[in-house]
Structure formats: structure tokens, C-alpha cells
Amino acid sequence: MKIVIAGLSALKAEKRKKVTKSNANLFFIFLHIMVYTAILQRNIRLEVQKQV
Secondary structure, three states, X not given: OHHHHHHHHHHXXXXXXXXXXXXXXXXXXXXXXXXXXXXXXXXXXXXXXXXX
């Protein structure tokens, strides 16, 4: 959840700067990667718990 909060606060800061579309797109790609890796890590942890 901390990743999402950090991402939202960064997005607000970007909006204040009236950032260009390319920077906004890069930010969204970065956010999606962070969320995807967080989900993967959680799934891996669940799989490990099942095996134990």
C-alpha cells in the first residue's frame, strides 16, 4: 500500500508541475510495473506457504 500512496503523492506533484504527457505516461508505466511486481511477490509468498 505504501507504494500506491507514494505513487499518488508523486502524481499530485506532477500535476502541479503541469507535466508533459510523455512524463505522465512514463509515470503510469512505472506505477503499473510496481503494482505488478507487488502482486507477483505476494503470489510467490502464497505459493511458498502452500508448499510448507
